[in-house]
Amino acid sequence: MARITAGVTTSHVPAIGAALDHGNAGNDYWRPMFAGYDWTKKWIAQERPDVVVLVYNDHASAFSLEMIPTFAIGCADTFNVADEGFGPRPVPVVEGHPDLAWHLAESLILDEFDITIMNKLDVDHGLTVPLSLMFGQPEAWPVKVIPLAVNVVQYPPPTGNRCYALGEAIRRAVQSYGEDLNVQVWGTGGMSHQLQGPRAGLINKEFDAAFLDKLTADPEALRRMPHLEYLREAGSEGIEMVMWLIMRGALGEVVKELYRFYHVPASNTAVGHIVLQTAP
Amino acid sequence: MNESELDDIPGTTVFTGRQSRKGFHLNQFCMSLRTAENRARFKADEGAYLDEWSLTAAQRKAVLERDWNAAIAEGGNIYFLAKIFASDGTSFAAAASTMVGMSQEDYVAMMVAGGRSPEGQRSIKEGR
Numbered sequence: 001m002a003r004i005t006a007g008v009t010t011s012h013v014p015a016i017g018a019a020l021d022h023g024n025a026g027n028d029y030w031r032p033m034f035a036g037y038d039w040t041k042k043w044i045a046q047e048r049p050d051v052v053v054l055v056y057n058d059h060a061s062a063f064s065l066e067m068i069p070t071f072a073i074g075c076a077d078t079f080n081v082a083d084e085g086f087g088p089r090p091v092p093v094v095e096g097h098p099d100l101a102w103h104l105a106e107s108l109i110l111d112e113f114d115i116t117i118m119n120k121l122d123v124d125h126g127l128t129v130p131l132s133l134m135f136g137q138p139e140a141w142p143v144k145v146i147p148l149a150v151n152v153v154q155y156p157p158p159t160g161n162r163c164y165a166l167g168e169a170i171r172r173a174v175q176s177y178g179e180d181l182n183v184q185v186w187g188t189g190g191m192s193h194q195l196q197g198p199r200a201g202l203i204n205k206e207f208d209a210a211f212l213d214k215l216t217a218d219p220e221a222l223r224r225m226p227h228l229e230y231l232r233e234a235g236s237e238g239i240e241m242v243m244w245l246i247m248r249g250a251l252g253e254v255v256k257e258l259y260r261f262y263h264v265p266a267s268n269t270a271v272g273h274i275v276l277q278t279a280p
Numbered sequence: 281m282n283e284s285e286l287d288d289i290p291g292t293t294v295f296t297g298r299q300s301r302k303g304f305h306l307n308q309f310c311m312s313l314r315t316a317e318n319r320a321r322f323k324a325d326e327g328a329y330l331d332e333w334s335l336t337a338a339q340r341k342a343v344l345e346r347d348w349n350a351a352i353a354e355g356g357n358i359y360f361l362a363k364i365f366a367s368d369g370t371s372f373a374a375a376a377s378t379m380v381g382m383s384q385e386d387y388v389a390m391m392v393a394g395g396r397s398p399e400g401q402r403s404i405k406e407g408r
Contacts, residue, residue, distance in 0.1 A: 015372065029392075059359040064311040065304055083314050085366025153359055155286075155296045192395075196358040197349060199291030200376040201387065203395025228285055232402045236292050237358075265391040267373050 002100065002174045002181040006047065007247040007255070007276040008040070009187040009215070010133055012056060014125040015267035017089050020132050033271055036261035037133045040275055043259070044134050049184040051097045051144045053104070053170060054127055055246045056188045057152045059084070061124035068154050069116035071166065073108075074123075074147035075101040082122035091128050091137075097144035100177055104146065107173035113166055123147055130188045133273075152189065152240050160242045161223040167249020174250075187247030189240025191262075192233070193269035202235040203270050208262065211241060212274055216257045219248045237269075247276075254279045288404050291380075295357045303355020306343070309333040310360035319367045348379050 019030045026034075061082035063069070079094040108115050127147055135142060148170075151157055158166075167185070174183050191211065194202040211234075214222050222245060230239040248255075259275040286294040293299065300307075309330070312318045322329040330340055342350035343364065351361055365375045377387035380396075390396065402408050 060307070060311060060357070060363065061314065065300060065307050083316070085313050085319070085363040086369070087316065153295065153357060154300055155294050194292065195372060195376060196352055196379060197291045197293055198380055199289070199396065199401055200379050201390055201396040202398055202401060204398045205394070207398070231286070231292070231294060232289055233398060236294060264394055267371070268376055268391060270395070
């Protein structure tokens with residue numbers, strides 16, 4: 001039986017990918033940020049997950065304003081790296097797990113989550129930067145990935161409560177898959193940041209710290225947080241954090257926090273990273 | 281949905297349906313810059329390229345002047361507009377610095393010092 005063993009959240013700032021791709025990860029600006037992932041790199045090399053359900057948002061790369069699915073799951077064999085305006089990142093093609101992805105899609109729809117099925121999906125920094133942070137610069141990614149794209153660009157994104165409930169449904173779906181697979185769920189984006197307008201550059205360390213605390217200890221409180229509170233407190237782009245609740249919902253009620261890292265800034269953004277282990 | 285609450289956040293334009301309708305063609309133009317071929321055509325003759333899109337005069341001016349706050353007011357979404365400044369070879373931080381009226385150097389220094397405090401930046405009407 002497939003099982004969810006751990007959850008990881010991380011910011012997915014595009015400048016992190018650019019720093020790595022252009023050989024700047026070791027400079028004074030970036031070294032402390034990358035060092036915050038050293039623990040996780042060692043941990044994941046030991047954990048060796050078979051599949052990651054990677055919750056992220058597309059940034060006007062695969063989805064224009066023509067079609068805006070709230071939740072979409074990548075069921076293809078492979079996912080090409082998107083050209084975001086400066087050419088595709090020089091990273092490996094992302095391999096999917098179409099059999100588990102289709103199982104998830106079918107299970108979720110019958111469990112009343114009307115998810116969009118994607119048989120072709122180019123993935124942008126939202127998905128590839130987290131892979132780079134966990135695995136560095138390999139020839140091929142050492143894990144199969146099921147992209148789960150969430151709309152957080154067009155207001156309104158799904159509520160935190162709906163995201164959490166989707167996570168719970170993903171947990172049920174994974175557990176009903178026959179093959180023995182070690183599955184992780186990652187939630188990406190955040191933490192506090194605003195990229196637009198005269199308020200750009202907003203960072204709220206107190207909000208971020210409280211969010212990280214509650215993610216482990218009191219996710220029920222986060223389920224009820226309205227969008228307006230994210231927008232006011234964490235910046236207009238900080239609302240990406242609703243995606244972390246999909247990860248959290250997929251882990252079950254009780255989790256153990258294994259590792260946490262917080263750093264300001266990566267370009268315009270507060271970087272938050274947490275590793276949670278499910279109860280055995 | 282109560283749009284007045286969303287409009288109450290200082291210096292922020294939430295990308296609601298209202299903004300999305302206003303900016304549809306502007307954002308779709310931005311989306312077209314995902315290919316090297318279109319970027320080359322745009323750079324070769326920006327005016328001619330923009331003629332292919334149904335932009336308002338204000339949207340066209342905002343693009344040509346790289347005035348991101350004006351582009352956002354006209355319905356542009358920052359992730360779509362990012363395709364323009366990526367095509368220009370401009371970083372997100374450099375673009376953001378122009379939106380807040382700071383030099384890039386001062387903006388980056390503000391971020392390194394911990395970013396913009398949320399104090400006084402939460403609500404216009406409540407002054408907090």
